[in-house]
Amino acid sequence: DASLTDGAEISGTVTGPDGMMALEGIYVGAYSWNSEDQCWDGIALANTAVDGQYEISGLAAGTYRVQFSGNGDYLGEVYNDAADLDAGQDIPVPASATVENIDASLALASKISGMVTGPDGTTALEDIHVVAYSWNSEGWWDWIQSANTDAAGEYEIGGLAAGTYR
Numbered sequence: 001d002a003s004l005t006d007g008a009e010i011s012g013t014v015t016g017p018d019g020m021m022a023l024e025g026i027y028v029g030a031y032s033w034n035s036e037d038q039c040w041d042g043i044a045l046a047n048t049a050v051d052g053q054y055e056i057s058g059l060a061a062g063t064y065r066v067q068f069s070g071n072g073d074y075l076g077e078v079y080n081d082a083a084d085l086d087a088g089q090d091i092p093v094p095a096s097a098t099v100e101n102i103d104a105s106l107a108l109a110s111k112i113s114g115m116v117t118g119p120d121g122t123t124a125l126e127d128i129h130v131v132a133y134s135w136n137s138e139g140w141w142d143w144i145q146s147a148n149t150d151a152a153g154e155y156e157i158g159g160l161a162a163g164t165y166r
Contacts, residue, residue, distance in 0.1 A: 022052030072158030124153025
């Protein structure tokens with residue numbers, strides 16, 4: 001025999017930069033701090049519906065941080081307007097409760113696009129892997145995003161924050 005309690009929930013709405021346009025299909029993840037391994041563990045995941053709303057359910061009572069993943073057109077963020085989980089805001093979640101209005105308004109992402117050709121400068125090259133790198137504060141280039149060229153030799157790398165890339 002077992003006696004189960006209702007899980008807690010985190011819910012909210014994800015919109016575009018205007019705060020009005022609902023964003024569908026954004027991954028929303030709940031994370032908790034693992035003090036033994038000194039890292040953020042992914043606990044549960046949800047997707048936003050057509051109206052931009054999401055609900056992460058089945059959570060144990062505890063403290064969480066919520067990450068909104070970008071989709072190439074929009075930049076991801078962590079609640080409340082943080083760049084990463086370490087800078088995010090703690091969300092205390094009581095047992096069997098719903099914590100509402102954990103919302104996000106995602107900024108538009110920048111994109112880099114172009115065409116890759118062969119040595120003659122005109123023959124399009126398909127399936128070439130193109131990577132955008134950004135210089136970090138520790139003194140090296142970080143991989144940020146990538147894409148492969150299509151049959152016309154064209155590529156588009158989305159999901160980029162404003163900055164300088166190679």
